[in-house]
Amino acid sequence: MSERQRLILSAAVRVIARDGVRGLRMEDLAAEAGVSTALIYYHFKNRAGLLHRTLEYVSERAGRYTDEAIAPGTDPRTHVELLLLHELQDTPAIRENSTAWGELRASATFDPVLREPVRTATAEWVGDISGLIDQAMIEGQVAPHVSPEGAAERLTSLVEGLSERWLSGTLMLDRAQSLLRDAIALELDRAPRR
């Protein structure tokens, strides 16, 4: 992928985070990226193609910044917590990525082309968390009888639900974080900690 494409895609994420997928106008995007509208068509064929590529870009980028945020050697249990809580952080980058991700996921309900990448990205995320819970169990940081798969699916779904409430102004961020922390404890300890 060329530098120019990356430029356009990151601009797309910004525009989507600001106006939603519904509000993404090719002209707005061109302005945000500082290029002509025609160039977008040159690189991405059409609006649908652009959205498709943007979705891939968002999930790829999410995976990257997620990894970067966590010090190597962190124990798996803490790792799970950091990974999940990470989505509920009020920095421009995360807010932007979360908003765009939520929008693209929602669009998948109506656009079959987006379904498969959404499914793949979700599966990957759930798989990561599930794997970490597995490890944490081996190290005795998680109660036995916990189903890593189930817990991972519930916790990531919960994060998405909380995130959307936060981003739509329905829920305060600190409340969302505290709810998530309790949920993690509930899932992994089978009783709230402290």
Place this chain on the structure above:
Amino acid sequence: MSERQRLILSAAVRVIARDGVRGLRMEDLAAEAGVSTALIYYHFKNRAGLLHRTLEYVSERAGRYTDEAIAPGTDPRTHVELLLLHELQDTPAIRENSTAWGELRASATFDPVLREPVRTATAEWVGDISGLIDQAMIEGQVAPHVSPEGAAERLTSLVEGLSERWLSGTLMLDRAQSLLRDAIALELDRAPRR
């Protein structure tokens, strides 16, 4: 609200569930409702006004069909379970309402006008569940130390997360249901049942 307005609003829910908020065109809506486009403007001022009223209509209707679905005299614990599971049911009415609700909630992230009705409707739902958990606790159907508020917020958020995954084709319905059932047990019993 006149019968005619109700007719248009229910058509709007159908169109939104089918094409999304972005895909709602005034002309399509007019066709779906069997009226002229001008009539929609006569009753709702403009597209934004229509969306706003549709949101109110969806939440009102959700509350109504939810009540109808549950036999009076049901014990509170079962009531909670039915209420939550109810959103994960593949009937046209529920799918329609859930899809429209998800769309409108997502739109609230970008449209301040929609925020307040979304917040109100959510608070009402959380309040209902929380109240029922309270009652269930009094009747000994829920473990002590459970925070009804917290559990209600987490469970409803989880339902929204699971629902969106289901509707976007990311998650099979029966899996979503089973995940939710386990979450309820985890939250209310502080240990999975059976």
Place this chain on the structure above:
DNA sequence: CTCGGCTGACCAAACTTTCAGTCAATATCG
């Protein structure tokens, strides 16, 4: 020179919104 990257200008189609005006029902008046 030439070729991929890139653009300004442009357009047809898609959409929203407006408007003049019809019609049935209801109120008003002589």
Place this chain on the structure above:
DNA sequence: CGATATTGACTGAAAGTTTGGTCAGCCGAG
């Protein structure tokens, strides 16, 4: 009671606006 205004609901048609998408051609690096 009959004639006449008034009103609210509603529509067809078209104006007005926005948007996705195309295209002929410019430009700079090799």
